[in-house]
Amino acid sequence: MDAPFLGGHPAVDFLNTRYTPDGRTVETLTDGRAFVGWLVAAGLLDQATAATCTRRFGRKALDASAEEARRVRERARAWLARWREAPDDDYRTDVSALNALLGRVHLRWEVLPGPELALVQRSRIDTADALVGLVAVQLAQLITEEDPARLKQCAGSQCSLWFLDRTKAQRRKFCTASVCGNRAKVSAFRARQRQSG
Numbered sequence: 001m002d003a004p005f006l007g008g009h010p011a012v013d014f015l016n017t018r019y020t021p022d023g024r025t026v027e028t029l030t031d032g033r034a035f036v037g038w039l040v041a042a043g044l045l046d047q048a049t050a051a052t053c054t055r056r057f058g059r060k061a062l063d064a065s066a067e068e069a070r071r072v073r074e075r076a077r078a079w080l081a082r083w084r085e086a087p088d089d090d091y092r093t094d095v096s097a098l099n100a101l102l103g104r105v106h107l108r109w110e111v112l113p114g115p116e117l118a119l120v121q122r123s124r125i126d127t128a129d130a131l132v133g134l135v136a137v138q139l140a141q142l143i144t145e146e147d148p149a150r151l152k153q154c155a156g157s158q159c160s161l162w163f164l165d166r167t168k169a170q171r172r173k174f175c176t177a178s179v180c181g182n183r184a185k186v187s188a189f190r191a192r193q194r195q196s197g
């Protein structure tokens with residue numbers, strides 16, 4: 001099963017790479033190949049670089065980076081849950097762990113040829129370790145640029161998905177109105193029927 005992209009931010013989608021549709025847990029970052037595939041799907045790694053990484057680093061190193069990614073993810077999940085409740089704490093230990101991961105990503109500048117020349121910044125991936133750094137960049141952007149009050153977990157009874165509520169009123173409760181929102185409406189309706197019947 002593929003990881004859903006409903007989080008509204010790559011860091012939140014990263015948390016959702018382990019989720020529980022219908023109450024059973026699904027792990028989508030099962031190995032290095034799956035992790036690299038997710039980085040491409042999330043737009044954090046381009047296809048060509050992904051192919052080079054797969055060829056250069058080999059299966060063992062990539063599997064180890066997926067294992068680390070799963071660990072980083074669960075640590076981030078716990079941190080973000082606390083950050084939401086207590087945004088003013090300094091989180092010194094978590095921040096220094098994050099900075100260590102950020103240090104693995106090296107950036108380089110490149111001009112894209114074509115009618116409209118553009119200067120872009122690209123990340124250079126020298127080792128399999130640096131792949132987790134790409135996720136760390138997103139986590140760092142989330143905590144520095146977004147409002148913790150907007151980070152939510154779906155209110156659906158069988159759902160564990162996280163999302164950023166970008167609505168103005170900030171009253172969004174469900175990952176998807178069509179799935180979890182509807183399901184909640186149906187069960188509330190049934191409960192009312194049971195009461196009146």
Ligand SMILES: [Zn+2]
Pocket residue numbers: 154155156159160161174175176180
């Ligand atoms: Zn949901």
